[in-house]
Amino acid sequence: MRAYLSAFRMRRKMELQYRGAVLGGVICQVFFGLILVAIYRAMYTGKPQEIPLSHITSYVWLQQAFFRMLLASDPELTDKIRTGSIAYDLCRPLDLYGFYYVRIMAQKMTGSLLRAVPMLVFAFLLPEGWGLMLPASAAGFAWSVAGLFLGLLCVCALENITMGFTMRTLDARGMQALLNLLMMILAGNILPLTLFPDSWQRVITLLPYAQLLDAPIRLYTGDTPPSSAPGILLIQGIWVLLLTGVGILFWRANQKRLEIQGG
Amino acid sequence: MDTIRLYLHSMRMLIRSQLQYPISFFLQTLAQLVMEGGEMLAVILLVDRFEHLNQWGAGDLYFFFGLMSVTFYLTECFGRGITGNFPYLVRTGQLDTFLVRPRGVLTQVMCSAVDPRRITCIAVGGAALIIGSGMAAIEWTAAKVLLMAEAILCGSILILGLFMIEAIFCIYSVKSIELVNALTYGGRSACEYPIDTYPRPLRVLFTVFAPFALTLHVPGAWILGKPLFGWPEWAVWVSPVSGIVFFWVIWGCFQKAMRHYRSTGS
């Protein structure tokens, strides 16, 4: 257990070293957020919707703030697999899946918190109708934090499955790009899932990608009332278990192959 | 003429070398399709929910989306040397190889890469243009076709200029990729929708500083029969030239900056 903790800490330290790069990323993300908000505002003036504008703008900002959680593959890990130096890790007395899982989690968590805090502060300070609203209720906020954590577990499990594909084919850039794009669309980054046609939403919100950010954001804005929060968290939890299980089995199979090939 | 032949020769060779990895190539082309398809889907879903944006109806919005998409990805496809390679060449000092050859730097950078994977994005954009043109019931005339060609060409040159900014920053080893991305990819995302969607500061940014509105939206709106800003017809033909002016200014800056080129990385 201690080994995983120190792997987590090491990766977090590495991520913190790139503080200089954070500022540029935050400015870029804020800019994209402003553009999206401007588009939805213009749309709303023509035909207001049932769901309030402030919910949509909050959705946009929360998506932008935690963007790094969705899309942050660790080039060092993929390189390790491609160059075959993963063989060193195979020799460690650790479960490879768990070892990589904590590294990915450290990177996603540190990277996104580092960016999210300044961005959310900025979004709070924006005028009414542009920025981030306060959470709908204290209970809703608490539920959404729990939901965000489950979302993090989900996305790490998903990333590890992608990593498994890289292990199998060595150069999985095409595959990775494809899965990442699917995630961007189905996680609500390109268009808030709350603006998808209502009939689609019933299906999309059940898919694993919606568990990452969409579910916690809806709890935050109150689109999902706190009373139905336990149900949402249950769905998230099921996906975490399912995706982690699939990942572990996938990695086991890959590892066997690697060992047979002799690294 | 000679330069064009050199460009075509380079393209042939580059495409041949990319096809050496067919599976990766195919999957990446597919990924491009999903990406642009996703963007298109977002517009379709928004139109489905909101029906119109200011005075623009569904057909108009598809048309603007298609215009930007075709322009941007044609540039990324054929100008990949500038949109993708240029900063890398400067940062690693690989530009040296080009500097010791008796050809223009810009020619050689343009000849250094092509990105045929973008063909699927261009196709999506083309489809949006056709659908939009049909829904908005555009009556095509020779003048309109010519104006659209001018808009796409000038828009491409503008985009090349925007990407070149990063190469300039690289000469001074300033890390700026995100900030430049805000202008390039941010400009693309923003200007998929007509300029009057935005509040004043963004309108100024994309009209004066990175003039997507002048190169794409002014001619596009005229083709749709809803002229922007109430400008007369001659202005519609002049306004895209701003893209060329923009490129020319940036290119001048680049040449000035080259005096400080350090050729690091050897």
Added chain:
Amino acid sequence: MSYICVRDLEKRFVIREKRKKGALLREKKTVRALQEVSFDVDQGELLGYIGPNGAGKSTTVKILSGILTPDGGEVTVGGRVPWQERKEHVRQIGVVFGQRTQLWWDVPIRDSYDLLKDIYRISPEDYRTRLAELTEALQLGDLMRTPLRQLSLGQRMRAELCGSLLHRPELLFLDEPTIGLDAVSKLGLREFLQWENKQQGTTILLTTHDMEDIVALCPRVMVLGHGQKLFDGSLAALLGRYDTIRTVTVSYEEAEAAPELPSGIPVSREGKNLTITYSPDEYATAEMIARLQAAGTVRELTVQPQNIDRLVAAMYREMDL
């Protein structure tokens, strides 16, 4: 006026240091990469350019080839200022950077040459004859259809040379051409460079760390250190200054042979073998050999001048590099 004419060349680089704790801005430091460097080269010369890492060799080559703009001084190559008339200038030069390729990675090298033909606007007839000539001299015949990425380091260097000589440049710059090559490739490469220099009259300027290259190729050598020119002349003259140690190794038939030597000369013994070192300024080599022979039956005897790399190291040390 000589072919290459360099006067008081200056180049400065501004280096941004890592931000110190608490400081808002990074500190800047100016490094003078070249200081008042002057030299002339005539057409057809083969000139070696040596100096420790960071001495300014590459900077000089990059200025001469029009890549960098200097901060002061004058340079003309064949009457042209490289960075001002870049295109006309580079038509007349060829450049090989040891660590960097100018050919295309994934295509057969012949295809790269075809593209270079278009880039340099070489006429088809001239291209054909020149390519045939270089193919033979560099033994590239079997490799023409092979992509660059599949060539060995030695083959790749030959391919690079061919690429940079297709347009018959008057002047060839080589930046560490033998780095990482095996013995056979090195010898072949040196032979080719001599051939090109004699047959085509190509002026060659070579930077290297491999002193064997200089010994084999360059009648004239220039030493650069801390951005300043420290020496310009023949290799023999350069070494004469620092060649201060001889090593003699003798094998005797008898195990107990003990020659009488002047005191202060270090002797090391290993069975029947004896090694001594001395300075030729203090003692004549003939005298030393006579003393050694007097002590017993000599089976074998070798006299070695100092190892050339050590000589250069000693030279750099003395020049405080």
